Amino acid sequence: MSSATNYQADVLKSIAQATRLKIIDFLRNGERCVCEIFPAIDEEQSNTSRHLAYMQTHGILSRRKDGVKIYYAVKHPEVFEIIDRATTIAKRESEARIGLFSGAERR
Amino acid sequence: MSSATNYQADVLKSIAQATRLKIIDFLRNGERCVCEIFPAIDEEQSNTSRHLAYMQTHGILSRRKDGVKIYYAVKHPEVFEIIDRATTIAKRESEARIGLFSGAERR
DNA sequence: AGCATATATGATTATACATTCATATAATAA
DNA sequence: TTATTATATGAATGTATAATCATATATGCT
Known part of the structure; x- marks a missing residue:
């Protein structure tokens, strides 16, 4: 298997998880210590520490x-650009799904 | 938990996997049928079909x-923009790692 | 109707992941 | 030195994921 593809997947996997997304989002304003992060995202210190280590290891x-x-x-x-684009897609998709219901008046 | 965060994670998870990245990359030039996709990415028809269904379900x-x-x-x-940015990160990181070794002559 | 091709899916297996609890380690303060 | 705070980690558990094999379903052709 193409190992370039595997590296890409690893980078994306380091982001594609709810707890890690909360961490990254909290870090939008810059550097923070663990003691600030885990209360802010409402996760256990232990779990937060593991996700931080994971993301650090993966660069x-x-x-x-x-x-x-x-x-x-x-x-x-x-x-952040990756997450912003994921948000765009998620929004567009959820709007499309709403449209399927309310769309009785299809033009 | 913030369900917005979960939707973002779902979108990213739909991309963050080696086989799915190969599929998406093959689809850069547009629409393709399953019978073209699985030989191109060298995966089983069955497995390819599952990943396609997964990505379709997730929008x-x-x-x-x-x-x-x-x-x-x-x-x-x-x-594609997400993948391109993941590639940038992966490249930058792998260069940094090489730099750690060859970097005896640190400026 | 019977056959060939394209795609999907049930069942199974192996592996990876996220979380928790308890505890270890490290740094600093008293 | 002892106590306190911050962070990391081992062990255990439950759940999710990826892949494979065998088979089902759908379409179109003869």
Whole structure:
């Protein structure tokens, strides 16, 4: 199998998960420490830590240590562009689905 | 949980998989039938059919029937933009990793 | 009607993933 | 040194996912 395709899939898999999307969204305003992230997204510290580690390992997040605290940030602006486009698709699709119902008056 | 986040995740999950990426890439030049797709990406007919159905259900692909043949196409141009950005990230990361090794002469 | 081709699907298996709880480790403060 | 706070991780569990084989269904052809 094309390993280029596998790398692409790995990058996208690092984003394509609800908890990770919440984390990334919270990081839109820049670097935050774990202690700020997990209460903000309402997930367990443990689970949050695992997702952060996953994304860092896969090159999506950067990691900076300052004393006891670990600060994570989104490393590539393209990550936000990807999410914005996914949002566009999701919106367009959900509108299309609504249209199927209310669309009795089909032009 | 925010269901908006779950929809975004669903859209991205429909793309974030090696076999599906191969399919989408093959569909860059437009609509193709199943009988063209599975030999092109070198996967079983059965497995290809499942992934096509998955992506169609999740609003990523359109589906058109013509006789015995079923033609699939990528429905939203944003899908390609997402993949292109994932490719950019994957490339940048793999270059950074190479740099870690060869980078003895660090400027 | 019978046959060939295209696509889909049930059942199964193996693997990966997300989450939780409890606990380990590291840094700092008292 | 002990206590406290921040983060990570082992073990366990449940659930989802991908792939395969065999077979069903649908269409069109002879």
